[in-house]
Amino acid sequence: GDSVTQMEGPVTLSEEAFLTINCTYTATGYPSLFWYVQYPGEGLQLLLKATKADDKGSNKGFEATYRKETTSFHLEKGSVQVSDSAVYFCAPPTRGRNSKLTFGKGITLSVRP
Amino acid sequence: DADVTQTPRNRITKTGKRIMLECSQTKGHDRMYWYRQDPGLGLRLIYYSFDVKDINKGEISDGYSVSRQAQAKFSLSLESAIPNQTALYFCATSDWTSGNTDTQYFGPGTRLTVL
Numbered sequence: 001g002d003s004v005t006q007m008e009g010p011v012t013l014s015e016e017a018f019l020t021i022n023c024t025y026t027a028t029g030y031p032s033l034f035w036y037v038q039y040p041g042e043g044l045q046l047l048l049k050a051t052k053a054d055d056k057g058s059n060k061g062f063e064a065t066y067r068k069e070t071t072s073f074h075l076e077k078g079s080v081q082v083s084d085s086a087v088y089f090c091a092p093p094t095r096g097r098n099s100k101l102t103f104g105k106g107i108t109l110s111v112r113p
Numbered sequence: 114d115a116d117v118t119q120t121p122r123n124r125i126t127k128t129g130k131r132i133m134l135e136c137s138q139t140k141g142h143d144r145m146y147w148y149r150q151d152p153g154l155g156l157r158l159i160y161y162s163f164d165v166k167d168i169n170k171g172e173i174s175d176g177y178s179v180s181r182q183a184q185a186k187f188s189l190s191l192e193s194a195i196p197n198q199t200a201l202y203f204c205a206t207s208d209w210t211s212g213n214t215d216t217q218y219f220g221p222g223t224r225l226t227v228l
Binding site: 034036089091103 | 148156217219221222
């Protein structure tokens with residue numbers, strides 16, 4: 001079945017540093033891909049998504065490009081802020097009526113002032 | 114008002130007690146989910162429902178049961194709570210019927226402590 005492999009955490013960066021969180025997927029066809037974020041004390045919320053190959057999802061300065069050739073959907077941000085400290089989840093691909101999402105451990109990002 | 118609400122937000126109970134966690138949504142979505150989150154284990158799926166008449170077990174359903182009372186309501190029950198069910202519980206909804214890409218929308222969570 002479809003699945004993702006997310007890099008291990010935690011990640012600690014200084015403010016204004018560049019962020020990359022790797023995510024690769026295994027799927028047949030062209031599923032939709034998602035990144036979710038969980039801020040302290042809150043539930044998960046969608047950060048960005050891409051629905052087809054070469055799509056770039058973007059939100060709050062974060063970007064991820066759906067790369068079919070490398071089966072990757074890496075999350076990037078050019079300059080992180082303290083407010084970006086959260087847990088980030090690369091969600092498994094979804095396709096059709098039988099899709100259901102399980103999120104795994106996520107990666108904890110801590111940004112120092 | 115929040116689209117996905119969970120009650121209670123916090124609950125402390127004792128071993129052996131029956132507990133019900135409730136989830137309501139105003140998004141009109143057909144799909145609803147229950148997850149638990151534990152430190153170091155991430156988010157794991159307990160049960161999911163693709164419509165009112167469709168209930169499915171997730172990866173960790175033992176010790177839990179669910180009821181989909183209506184499209185908007187999905188309850189999770191612990192028939193006899195035990196300490197290792199202490200966790201943060203999330204309800205989520207998603208929509209496929211309109212051909213959307215199945216983005217999930219989460220409630221704020223219920224923190225359950227079983228003593």
